Amino acid sequence: MYWRLDQTVDTRAGPVAAGTAGDGEALVLAHGWPWSSYSWHRVIPALAQRYRVYWYDMPGYGRSGKSAGQRTSLDVQGEVFAEMLAHWKLDRPTVVAHDFGGATTLRAHLLHGCDYRRYVLMNVVALRPWGSDFFDHVRHHGDAFAGLPPHIHAAVVRAYIGGAIVTPIDAEDQEALAAPWLSQEGRGSFYRQFAQADERYTAEVEALYPDIRCPVQIVWGADDPWIPLARGQALHAMIPRAGFEVLAGVGHLPQLEAPDRVVQVIG
Secondary structure (H helix, E strand, O other), X not given: OOOOOOEEEEEOOEEEEEEEEOOOEEXXXXXXXXXXXXXXXXXXXXXXOOEEEEEEOOOOOOOOOOOOOOOOOHHHHHHHXXXXXXXXXXXXXXXXXXXXXXXXXXXXXXXXXXXXXXEEEEXXXXXXXXXXXXXXXXXXXXXXXXXXXXXXXXXXXXXXXXXXXXXXXXXXXXXXXXXXXXXXHHHHHHHHHHHHOOOHHHHHHHOOHHHOOOOEEEEEEOOOOOOOHHHHHHHHHXXXXXXXXXXXXXXXXXXXXXXXXXXXXXX
């Protein structure tokens, strides 16, 4: 299996689990919420035939550190992404970002001076408003949800993850996406992500999108139930030189719902 987390990197937000595979030009994968680098595991083998691929679990996610009081909001994630590029000594990698990985890498590029060779934005959080009605409800009532019995919390996590998917994925993959959030520390971190969500972290960079300094390809699952296609089209209008590709019949997780098509788009 190409996907593995055999590195630990100390960052300002705590220890981060990371991995690499392949040879060639550098390509960095940035996952989103509530995912982890595991979400890329079906595209990594093909990408590693052409690229040196880098990935990590964001602080508070997957197998990275999760601690009470930990700040893992998008401002911090943008800084940590810049730290990871510096740790790997990458000057101008290709970057592929999904969901909150979009806002994370946009902040790293536009606010923290990280340069990219190419940039693929896939079903990304980049424009306000963001978050579903459920997301907003949990953000305002996190303490009540954090007190749910473990079996009810597990049902909430699995239902939430399932709500992103249009094309069925393997049950093993769906369970692996949920697993990091089901431990005691994972449960606390899950609800902290809701509590720390703040649209000002995209507001700070939205006006800068025309200033992106590299070729951009926007990719969108046409049937995304979380971030509608219209949001991708609006983002494209703000980055007029970007390419734009729609994946028919795909929801919010193209890398698991249609991995071969995602590899083809990345090239």
